[in-house]
Amino acid sequence: MIIVKKAGLLTSIQDLGRRGFQKYGVIVSGAMDRLAHRVANLLVGNEEDLPTIEITLLGPTIEFKQDCLIAICGGDLSATINGKPIGLWRPILVKANSELKFGACKTGCRVYLAVAGGFTVPTVMNSKSTYLRAGIGGYEGRPLRTGDQLSVGKTGELSNRIMNQLSRFFTEDIVEEKWQVNPMRFFEMKRGQAIRVIKGRHFHLFSKESQHTFFQNDYTISNQSDRMGYRLKGKELILSEKEEMISEAVNFGTIQVPADGNPIILLADRQTTGGYPKIGQVASVDLSILAQAKPGDRIRFTEISFEKAQFLYLKRERKIHELKLGIYLKYS
Amino acid sequence: MEYELYPLGEDAVLIELGKEINLETHHWVQMITGLLEDNPPEWMIEYIPAFTTITIFYDPFKIIKAFKSNQLPYTYVCQQINFLFEQFNFDKSTQQRLVEIPVCYGGELGPDLDIVASVNQLTPEEVIQIHTSGDYIVYMIGFAPGFPYIGGMSEKIATPRKESPRLKIPERSVGIAGMQTGIYPIETPGGWQLIGRTPIRLFTPEANPPSLLRAGDKIKFTAISFEEYQALEKRIG
Numbered sequence: 426m427i428i429v430k431k432a433g434l435l436t437s438i439q440d441l442g443r444r445g446f447q448k449y450g451v452i453v454s455g456a457m458d459r460l461a462h463r464v465a466n467l468l469v470g471n472e473e474d475l476p477t478i479e480i481t482l483l484g485p486t487i488e489f490k491q492d493c494l495i496a497i498c499g500g501d502l503s504a505t506i507n508g509k510p511i512g513l514w515r516p517i518l519v520k521a522n523s524e525l526k527f528g529a530c531k532t533g534c535r536v537y538l539a540v541a542g543g544f545t546v547p548t549v550m551n552s553k554s555t556y557l558r559a560g561i562g563g564y565e566g567r568p569l570r571t572g573d574q575l576s577v578g579k580t581g582e583l584s585n586r587i588m589n590q591l592s593r594f595f596t597e598d599i600v601e602e603k604w605q606v607n608p609m610r611f612f613e614m615k616r617g618q619a620i621r622v623i624k625g626r627h628f629h630l631f632s633k634e635s636q637h638t639f640f641q642n643d644y645t646i647s648n649q650s651d652r653m654g655y656r657l658k659g660k661e662l663i664l665s666e667k668e669e670m671i672s673e674a675v676n677f678g679t680i681q682v683p684a685d686g687n688p689i690i691l692l693a694d695r696q697t698t699g700g701y702p703k704i705g706q707v708a709s710v711d712l713s714i715l716a717q718a719k720p721g722d723r724i725r726f727t728e729i730s731f732e733k734a735q736f737l738y739l740k741r742e743r744k745i746h747e748l749k750l751g752i753y754l755k756y757s
Numbered sequence: 758m759e760y761e762l763y764p765l766g767e768d769a770v771l772i773e774l775g776k777e778i779n780l781e782t783h784h785w786v787q788m789i790t791g792l793l794e795d796n797p798p799e800w801m802i803e804y805i806p807a808f809t810t811i812t813i814f815y816d817p818f819k820i821i822k823a824f825k826s827n828q829l830p831y832t833y834v835c836q837q838i839n840f841l842f843e844q845f846n847f848d849k850s851t852q853q854r855l856v857e858i859p860v861c862y863g864g865e866l867g868p869d870l871d872i873v874a875s876v877n878q879l880t881p882e883e884v885i886q887i888h889t890s891g892d893y894i895v896y897m898i899g900f901a902p903g904f905p906y907i908g909g910m911s912e913k914i915a916t917p918r919k920e921s922p923r924l925k926i927p928e929r930s931v932g933i934a935g936m937q938t939g940i941y942p943i944e945t946p947g948g949w950q951l952i953g954r955t956p957i958r959l960f961t962p963e964a965n966p967p968s969l970l971r972a973g974d975k976i977k978f979t980a981i982s983f984e985e986y987q988a989l990e991k992r993i994g
Binding site: 444445446447448449450451452549550559561623626671672673674675676677678679696697698706708709731732734735736738739742743746 | 763764765766767768769771776777778790802803804805806807808809810812814817818821829830831897898899900901902903904906942943960962963966967968971972
């Protein structure tokens, strides 16, 4: 069991989302940074879709009431266990009664805490993700609060093998695996590089000037940004003619432009459908970088073809698949 | 049937069946929904029907692994959709469900009934009579879990939204906004004119399916008294 000693800003249970119910208006939810969530699970021997704790900007304080194999992936929020700084992107064995804390936000803004066996919360509509707005899923349909107690699920064979190997050094209160995953191996981009965007199906409806602006100008992520979407501020984007749009499906990373001309990037808690023109679609491989951007950050877009984006998507999936195999072989 | 295919990100394809909201396009969307429900393609994760489109989500990596094809997963999916549509006999008529929704109009459950009446120079009774006699159809579910976009309301009771939206609209409220009528499945803020409330739950997370309504349903509103409302609400819990 783990106990939430301090809740943090927005700490919630997430997995890879609720699929199959969008036709009923039920949103997907799930981890904002899906890559960090998946890798955190793989590092503790879990299946990729087990629930993790998504931590936002100001981290929680968590006490482990049992020995746990954990991994922390995503942004760097200065995680410590019992006061000692710990590494990200690696398996860590933690003794019972240890305390995990977070401090200053150094890079990114979202962290995923995976524990071997996952967290035991009820499955609602095929998922354990928290759908905050509807109060469904996760831990009682809400963010974690001080005093919440979460039980840890039964660990699988791979998790047990990783734990056995690490426990040979279990004289201290924590054992960190010496190796770590280099998250940069998954990214095809460098820090500060523009976010790659596929032209949306309504791109051509925007004025020539707005089409140009979109790929040239900087945008700032506004304070009215959350898990549902990032509202951007910058030069306004306008349609060349006023059009009445018809609501249709949207996706993770869809960029739509409401009448005020300020684009919105739709994220994990997006509605299932939207009625604004779609100027673009963020390439999947860049969604993790976007999910780690915070209000006030400036971003820029650059065009990528759909074909190239889907090719990169497959390349990324192969790398994750290789990581999964690598971990399996390392501990077999 | 004419349609166009567009990618919606690397894991979805949007099928556009028309450019305006009408019954014919809706009918095509419904037939394809039926096709996908009855014969879900292996590569499909889920689909979202809307007014003029239906979007299918898929797993590109699974497609590559399963079919060992060298082409882009999107190309593969488009071919499969074209093939499915060629094979399918679209003549058969789709089955439409008729869902009856009892509504207690006016009073504290429908505080804006008088506004709707006065805007349209009708009596509240006439508004109820018009609202309950419409042939309604659910074009799509969206905006909120279980929220139906309903077509078919009479222009005679069309009413603009409230100038300042309410911060909380109670769940199961029945309202009018412009030419649309709708029902709020969950409590949300909103600017609709509230004319009544139904005791029936539109969204039940534990149920399968969780939504009372689905795209393609026909709806009939019936007027019930406050006592009937209370009795039904109590029974449903």
